[in-house]
Amino acid sequence: xxxxxxxxxxxxxxxxxxxxxxxxxxxxxxxxxxxxxxxxxxxxxxxxxxxxxxxxxxxxxxxxxxxxxxxxxxxxxxxxxxxxxxxxxxxxxxxxxxxxxxxxxxxxxxxxxxxxxxxxxxxxxxxxxxxxxxxxxxxxxxxxxxxxxxxxxxxxxxxxxxxxxxxxxxxxxxxxxxxxxxxxxxxxxxxxxxxxxxxxxxxxxxxxxxxxxxxxxxxxxxxxxxxxxxxxxxxxxxxxxxxxxxxxxxxxxxxxxxxxxxxxxxxxxxxxxxxxxxxxxxxxxxxxxxxxxxxxx
Amino acid sequence: xxxxxxxxxxxxxxxxxxxxxxxxxxxxxxxxxxxxxxxxxxxxxxxxxxxxxxxxxxxxxxxxxxxxxxxxxxxxxxxxxxxxxxxxxxxxxxxxxxxxxxxxxxxxxxxxxxxxxxxxxxxxxxxxxxxxxxxxxxxxxxxxxxxxxxxxxxxxxxxxxxxxxxxxxxxxxxxxxxxxxxxxxxxxxxxxxxxxxxxxxxxxxxxxxxxxxxxxxxxxxxxxxxxxxxxxxxxxxxxxxxxxxxxxxxxxxxxxxxxxxxxxxxxxxxxxxxxxxxxxxxxxxxxxxxxxxxxxxxxxxxxxxxxxxx
Numbered sequence: 275x276x277x278x279x280x281x282x283x284x285x286x287x288x289x290x291x292x293x294x295x296x297x298x299x300x301x302x303x304x305x306x307x308x309x310x311x312x313x314x315x316x317x318x319x320x321x322x323x324x325x326x327x328x329x330x331x332x333x334x335x336x337x338x339x340x341x342x343x344x345x346x347x348x349x350x351x352x353x354x355x356x357x358x359x360x361x362x363x364x365x366x367x368x369x370x371x372x373x374x375x376x377x378x379x380x381x382x383x384x385x386x387x388x389x390x391x392x393x394x395x396x397x398x399x400x401x402x403x404x405x406x407x408x409x410x411x412x413x414x415x416x417x418x419x420x421x422x423x424x425x426x427x428x429x430x431x432x433x434x435x436x437x438x439x440x441x442x443x444x445x446x447x448x449x450x451x452x453x454x455x456x457x458x459x460x461x462x463x464x465x466x467x468x469x470x471x472x473x474x475x476x477x478x479x480x481x482x483x484x485x486x487x488x489x490x491x492x493x494x495x496x497x498x499x500x501x502x503x504x505x506x507x508x509x510x511x512x513x514x515x516x517x518x519x520x521x522x523x524x525x526x527x528x529x530x531x532x533x534x535x536x537x538x539x540x541x542x543x544x545x546x547x548x549x550x551x552x553x554x555x556x557x558x559x560x561x562x563x564x565x566x567x568x569x570x571x
Numbered sequence: 572x573x574x575x576x577x578x579x580x581x582x583x584x585x586x587x588x589x590x591x592x593x594x595x596x597x598x599x600x601x602x603x604x605x606x607x608x609x610x611x612x613x614x615x616x617x618x619x620x621x622x623x624x625x626x627x628x629x630x631x632x633x634x635x636x637x638x639x640x641x642x643x644x645x646x647x648x649x650x651x652x653x654x655x656x657x658x659x660x661x662x663x664x665x666x667x668x669x670x671x672x673x674x675x676x677x678x679x680x681x682x683x684x685x686x687x688x689x690x691x692x693x694x695x696x697x698x699x700x701x702x703x704x705x706x707x708x709x710x711x712x713x714x715x716x717x718x719x720x721x722x723x724x725x726x727x728x729x730x731x732x733x734x735x736x737x738x739x740x741x742x743x744x745x746x747x748x749x750x751x752x753x754x755x756x757x758x759x760x761x762x763x764x765x766x767x768x769x770x771x772x773x774x775x776x777x778x779x780x781x782x783x784x785x786x787x788x789x790x791x792x793x794x795x796x797x798x799x800x801x802x803x804x805x806x807x808x809x810x811x812x813x814x815x816x817x818x819x820x821x822x823x824x825x826x827x828x829x830x831x832x833x834x835x836x837x838x839x840x841x842x843x844x845x846x847x848x849x850x851x852x853x854x855x856x857x858x859x860x861x862x863x864x865x866x867x868x869x870x871x872x873x874x875x876x877x878x879x880x881x
Contacts, residue, residue, distance in 0.1 A: 406589030409857045412819035414837070418593070421841045421849050422600040498718055502823050505720045506838050518718065525724055525827075529732045536728075539721030547716040 298559035305555020311548035319364035326358035330515045338531040348533040351523050352513075356533060359515035360541050366516050367545060370431055370500035371493035377435025378496075379489055382442025389443065390450030391473050401447070404440045412437070416499055420508045427516070430509040434496045445488055450477045483560040490556055494549030501542050517542050575872065579865060586861065588644075594854045595643045598846045599636070606632060608844045609656050626656070630847070643850075652851030657843045662851035665836065670855065673832035676755060676824065677817040679748045683756030684763055684813065689806075691760070692767025693799065699772060707764050714761025719820060723754040723827035740829050751828045755820045759813040766809050771802040804874055811867030815860045 299305055318325070327346075328334045332354065339349040347356035389400040410418060419433035453459060454477060462476050501518030503509040510516035517538040524535025598605050606627050610618035627633050630653070631642055646653070652662035695707035730750060731739035738747050774780065775798055783793045822834030829835075833856055840848035 402585050402589060405586045406593060409586060409590045409861045410593075410853070411816050411856070411860050413822050414819050414853060414856055417822065417837055417841065418597060418849075418853055421846075421853075422597045424602070425841070494716065498716075501718055502720060505718075506823065506826055507842055508838075518720070521718075521721060521724060525727075528724060528728045532728055535721070535724050539718060539724065542718045542721065543716055546718075547712065550712060550716050 295556075295559045299555050302555040302558060304551045305558075308548045308551025308555065311544060312552060315364050315368065315545050315548065318361050319368050322358075322361040322365055326355075326361045328355035328358040330354065330359045330362040331513055338527060338534070340531075341533055347537045348531070350520065350534050351527070354513075356520075356537055359520060360517070360537060362515045363517045363520065363538065363541065364545070366427070366510065366514065367497050367501065367542065370427075370434065371497040371545075371549070373431045374434035374496040374500065375438065375489050375492050377432060378438030378492065379442050379485065381435070382439035383446045383485070385439070386443040386446025386448075387450055387473055387478065390447040391454055391469070391477065393451070397447070400443065404443045407436075407440045410437075413499060413502060416503060417506075417508065420503065425508045425511070427504075427510045427514065430500050430503050433503065434499050437499065438492055438496065441488065441492070442485075445484060446481060449481050449484060453477050453480050487553060487557045487560055490549055490553035494546040494553065497542065497549070498546055572872075576869060579868065583861065583865065587858065590857050590861070591644050591647060591854070592640075594850050594857070595640055597850060597853075601846075605846060606630075609846055611844065629654075647851075647854060652854065653847035655840075655845055655848040655851075657839075657845045657848065662847050665848065666833070666852055666855045669831060669833045669836045669852070670859075672830065673818065673821050673825070673834065676748065676751055676821055676830065676832060677814060679752035680755030680817050680820070680824075681759070681810070681814050683752045684759035685756075685810070687756070687760035688763030689767055692764035692806075693771060693794075695764065695768040696771035696775065696802075697794065704768070707768060711761030711765045714758045717757070719754060719758070719823040720827050722757060723750070723824060726750045726754060727827075747828075751824050751830060754827065755817055755824045758820065759810075759816070762813065763806060763810065767802065767806050770805050771798060774798045774802045804871075807874060808867060808871045811870065812864065815863040815867075818856050818860055 333352055334355050335345055335349045335353045337349065337351055337353045339345055339353070341348040345355050345357065347360065350356055350359070385400050385404070389397040407415060415437040416430075416433040419436050420429055423429040423432065450473075454472075459472060459476050462472050467475075500509060501516070504516045504518035505522055507522075510519050512519065520538035521535035524531060524533070524538075527534055601608065606623050607618070610623060610626065631639055634642070650663055652666065654660065655662050655665055658665060691707045691710065695704040698704050727739040727750065730736050737749050738744075739750070740747070775794075780793060780798060783797060784790070818833065821832055822837060824830070825832040825835040826838055833852055836852045837849060837856075839845070840852060
């Protein structure tokens with residue numbers, strides 16, 4: 275009985291929906307450009323060990339060599355090849371983005387789902403906690419987590435993930451409050467479906483659109499916050515080829531060796547712009563109601 | 572209004588209490604012995620058992636957890652944030668000095684954001700879907716996608732080193748704040764311009780503007796006298812929230828331009844394992860942020876008579 279209510283609708287709606295989303299998305303020039311940009315960076319990250327001309331940690335030339343045919347983006351302070359370090363840096367930045375978003379979505383989404391579904395005291399307690407987390411503006415919440423866990427790359431992922439928990443909790447709670455009143459949810463409950471089944475089979479699937487939009491944009495902002503933390507000395511430690519950390523080396527030599535901080539910065543910028551373009555495109559295609567977000571960096 | 576303010580303050584009580592608790596727990600989640608860590612970081616040497624015992628005692632870390640917790644909240648409420656290990660002076664004095672620096676930077680950053688964002692949004696709304704509108708959209712996209720520290724470095728490279736117009740490191744003079752303010756304000760400028768554009772475009776399509784046009788008023792007068800004023804209302808809230816958000820952007824901006832302030836104080840505290848300093852500064856920033864947001868809400872309720880605040 276339940277199977278006939280659940281499945282056919284979801285499957286058919288899902289496929290037809292996907293084609294429609296793609297039709298709208300494809301017509302958005304910015305979004306398609308963003309998709310190509312991201313595809314290029316994913317390739318760079320996956321193939322880094324094949325396409326990088328040098329070992330990212332090896333001293334392959336003199337210190338601070340200007341871009342040339344030997345080193346397309348020049349060399350850094352120690353004489354390591356910038357281009358190779360940037361290719362390998364893509365692995366780190368994309369991992370920071372994806373893992374921290376997974377942490378934020380998992381924790382925040384679950385909190386929001388519980389708050390919206392059970393309402394009452396559960397809702398009150400969870401939302402007060404979310405309000406308290408929101409009292410630490412943007413980067414500060416991540417910094418506080420770093421202060422408690424001590425600096426490091428893995429802790430950056432946790433910190434950035436935690437700082438996006440309030441966003442997901444609010445989004446999921448808001449939507450599930452209205453979804454739980456829908457007739458099909460009532461029907462599922464009347465048929466004796468458990469709370470867990472109703473939450474994960476009936477409420478959550480209807481939130482996929484806004485969650486995908488928010489997560490795409492969040493990956494971009496997670497990469498921004500993550501690189502800022504490394505820039506501040508809270509994240510990746512030398513000699514890791516992390517983009518934010520690489521710009522620190524160049525800052526003292528801006529006048530004589532501009533390439534050391536310019537190229538890693540450009541790399542961060544282009545990845546983030548890719549996620550923002552794709553996210554905006556998905557929002558237009560998937561979620562007519564605008565997802566509000568605050569950019570802190 | 573008084574009742575509305577009162578109710579908003581009551582709702583804040585549990586939030587503020589949780590903020591205190593979260594800040595208190597930083598030191599206690601920390602893996603390992605905090606005293607050893609603090610002395611290793613802040614005094615950068617081998618610490619004697621006597622010094623460790625003395626610090627443990629002076630920070631009350633030898634007491635049971637619930638007494639430490641109660642003491643932390645009682646002291647903090649009275650404005651006593653403990654003593655910095657590195658600076659050997661009261662945290663509240665350090666925080667207040669830094670706060671005035673960060674306030675200057677935030678005000679300057681907000682001024683930069685408004686000077687760029689408002690005209691850009693207005694011009695975009697008056698030229699809907701023309702190239703200038705597209706450019707404004709692009710600038711907003713650049714703003715949210717650009718790492719702050721990189722924007723700062725590019726400005727130092729271009730404006731300070733190549734053009735030699737402004738100093739790269741902000742010293743005492745007023746000129747020194749221009750680049751940090753622009754860096755800090757750029758993200759907000761993009762958001763403000765988008766919001767101003769949307770808001771003004773909506774107002775320009777409304778009935779009373781058409782009436783004014785039909786009456787024969789000149790477009791310039793209509794935009795200046797009627798439209799902009801009404802379009803500004805939603806912008807004000809966001810501007811207020813942006814101002815609070817600048818406390819976060821200041822962390823990076825202050826580091827790039829080697830400015831003293833709350834942000835660089837937190838960063839130093841973390842790098843030096845100076846936990847009283849971290850806790851005091853973070854607490855101060857969070858409470859200020861909550862209060863600024865409350866003031867923005869109240870100001871918004873006053874500005875827009877359609878909002879019912881009973």
